Amino acid sequence: MQFKQHFFSAFFIVAAMFLLTACNLSVITPVTNVPSALSSEMPVTPVYSPTTTLTATPTFVIAPTATVTLFYNPTITPTQQWSACPGIVITLDDTKKGDILHILRCDDGLEYDLGPLAKGVYAVGPNDKFLVYITIDGFIYAARIGDLYLNNLFNLGREHEFTVFNKRVTPDFKISFAGEEPIYRLVLLEKNYDQKRVYELPLSITQ
Numbered sequence: 001m002q003f004k005q006h007f008f009s010a011f012f013i014v015a016a017m018f019l020l021t022a023c024n025l026s027v028i029t030p031v032t033n034v035p036s037a038l039s040s041e042m043p044v045t046p047v048y049s050p051t052t053t054l055t056a057t058p059t060f061v062i063a064p065t066a067t068v069t070l071f072y073n074p075t076i077t078p079t080q081q082w083s084a085c086p087g088i089v090i091t092l093d094d095t096k097k098g099d100i101l102h103i104l105r106c107d108d109g110l111e112y113d114l115g116p117l118a119k120g121v122y123a124v125g126p127n128d129k130f131l132v133y134i135t136i137d138g139f140i141y142a143a144r145i146g147d148l149y150l151n152n153l154f155n156l157g158r159e160h161e162f163t164v165f166n167k168r169v170t171p172d173f174k175i176s177f178a179g180e181e182p183i184y185r186l187v188l189l190e191k192n193y194d195q196k197r198v199y200e201l202p203l204s205i206t207q
Helices: 003-024 035-042
Strands: 086-095 101-105 110-117 118-126 130-135 139-144 151-155 174-180 181-190 193-200
Touching: 086 118, 110 130, 118 174, 130 174
Parallel strands: none
Antiparallel strands: 086 101, 101 110, 118 130, 130 139, 139 151, 174 181, 181 193
C-alpha cells in the first residue's frame, strides 16, 4: 500500500517536470547595462518611440491685386485760344434784350460788360484805348476801355448822307481808323452802296 503511494508521488513529480520543460517559457529581464556613473549621478530618462508630429502647414492666401481705374478727361467744348492775349478781347453775346459786349483788357485782366445794345458792329482803336460801336439804326457810340457807358457821338439817320437810311435798307458797315495817337478819325464804309465817310473822334475818348 505504501509502495503505491510512493509510486504515484514519483509519477506526479515526473509529469510536472515534463510539462514545465515542454512549455519552454522564457522570462524577459530588463537590460540594465547602464554605466554606473550615469546610474548614480543622473536620472535615467525613459526613451519613447518617436511619434508622428502633426505640424500645421501654412495656408497661402492670394492677396487681391489692386484694381486699376482709368480716368478719362471729360470732353471740353473748345473755346477760342490765343498764343498771347492781343491787347483787348471783345466777345458778343446775343440776348433777348439786345447784344452784350464782354470786354477783357489783357494788360491788367480787367473784365466788364457793356449793354444790352441794339444790333450793330464794333471795332477797337489802334492804341487799344477805346472802342466804337455803330448800330444798324445809324447811331455811332464810342467809349474808353474801362468805361461802363457809351458816348453817343453821331446820328447817321439825321444826316441823310447814307442811302441805306433814305431807302430804309439795313446797312452793312465796315469800320476802320486813320491818323496817329492821340488823334484818330473813324472811317466808315457802307458796303451796300459803297459809300464812305470820315468822322473826327474826341480826344477825351481816344487818348
